[in-house]
Amino acid sequence: MRMGSENQTQIPFVDFCKDPLALEQGTEGWTLLCQEVRDACERFGCFQVASDKIPSHLREDMFGAIKLLFDLPVETKKKNFSPKPYYGYVGGSDVVPLYESLGVEDAPRLDQARAFTELMWPDGNPSFCQTLNSMSSKVLELDLMIRKMIFDSFGAGKCYDSHVGDTSSIFRVMKYNPPVGNESAIGLVAHTDKNFITILCLDEVQGLEVQSKDGDWIHVPSSRGSLIVIVGESFKAWSNGRLHPVKHRVMLSEEKERFSYGLFSIPKEGGTIEVPKELVDNEHPLLFRPFNFMDFLTFIYSDMNVLAKENALEIYAGV
Numbered sequence: 001m002r003m004g005s006e007n008q009t010q011i012p013f014v015d016f017c018k019d020p021l022a023l024e025q026g027t028e029g030w031t032l033l034c035q036e037v038r039d040a041c042e043r044f045g046c047f048q049v050a051s052d053k054i055p056s057h058l059r060e061d062m063f064g065a066i067k068l069l070f071d072l073p074v075e076t077k078k079k080n081f082s083p084k085p086y087y088g089y090v091g092g093s094d095v096v097p098l099y100e101s102l103g104v105e106d107a108p109r110l111d112q113a114r115a116f117t118e119l120m121w122p123d124g125n126p127s128f129c130q131t132l133n134s135m136s137s138k139v140l141e142l143d144l145m146i147r148k149m150i151f152d153s154f155g156a157g158k159c160y161d162s163h164v165g166d167t168s169s170i171f172r173v174m175k176y177n178p179p180v181g182n183e184s185a186i187g188l189v190a191h192t193d194k195n196f197i198t199i200l201c202l203d204e205v206q207g208l209e210v211q212s213k214d215g216d217w218i219h220v221p222s223s224r225g226s227l228i229v230i231v232g233e234s235f236k237a238w239s240n241g242r243l244h245p246v247k248h249r250v251m252l253s254e255e256k257e258r259f260s261y262g263l264f265s266i267p268k269e270g271g272t273i274e275v276p277k278e279l280v281d282n283e284h285p286l287l288f289r290p291f292n293f294m295d296f297l298t299f300i301y302s303d304m305n306v307l308a309k310e311n312a313l314e315i316y317a318g319v
Contacts, residue, residue: 012040038153045246107136107171176258187250193232202226205258267293
């Protein structure tokens with residue numbers, strides 16, 4: 001494997017601001033933009049996106065809010081517990097000691113955002129609740145539009161509404177402490193996401209890298225305005241192997257704390273991932289049988305040997 005952090009290859013950049021008419025379904029611009037998004041997801045498994053759907057002041061408010069959240073006592077943050085893998089609080093890991101994260105299921109629902117806020121601040125923090133709910137709602141709007149583009153690009157638009165009805169989301173906030181002395185600079189080990197797509201908002205501290213299909217590690221520049229879209233294993237399965245779940249990691253080199261937050265689209269509890277018949281033909285025989293997403297997660301995280309395998313999806317759901 002080549003260590004390509006110095007590789008000049010860049011991930012694709014897709015501009016949703018350039019032509020507002022291209023965001024209207026049924027237009028020629030929409031068709032071209034759908035193809036551009038699909039191409040990025042097939043070739044790289046990720047892309048940077050420019051979108052004016054998320055106001056800059058809201059992004060800044062969210063970064064300020066999560067810093068206050070991470071300043072809370074560990075005992076308080078551990079109240080964000082979930083029996084489902086990586087749905088709740090993660091911290092103090094021997095594998096990634098610099099990483100800390102909390103998750104909020106269905107944060108775009110005001111009652112869920114309020115429940116999380118009241119768990120962290122029993123005396124109330126309405127400002128945090130409003131920022132969390134507003135930010136997660138805006139990112140969800142972007143997520144839904146990108147998924148619609150992908151469905152339309154495959155000619156599976158009629159499956160979109162039922163797909164959305166069967167999906168939910170987790171909004172995760174993340175903190176990386178700077179390495180000290182001889183401490184490892186690994187903020188987050190190389191992995192693929194297991195959900196449909198992830199949309200990340202990054203601060204200005206560098207660290208995110210994605211792996212090309214050739215094995216090179218590509219540095220993804222960070223800025224307060226960065227929005228990164230990452231394909232997960234679930235979309236690979238849904239697309240019958242066409243979309244590429246990109247492996248990515250966080251490598252820390254600056255003497256600063258690093259913050260990010262993102263929305264992860266997932267099947268609802270009990271949801272099944274199934275390849276649409278439109279994506280199966282003589283050139284693309286069926287690769288994956290229908291499977292329950294939560295059972296897939298349980299399979300992966302119950303066996304660390306499976307987690308380390310790059311073909312866990314094929315092992316679990318391959319035809």
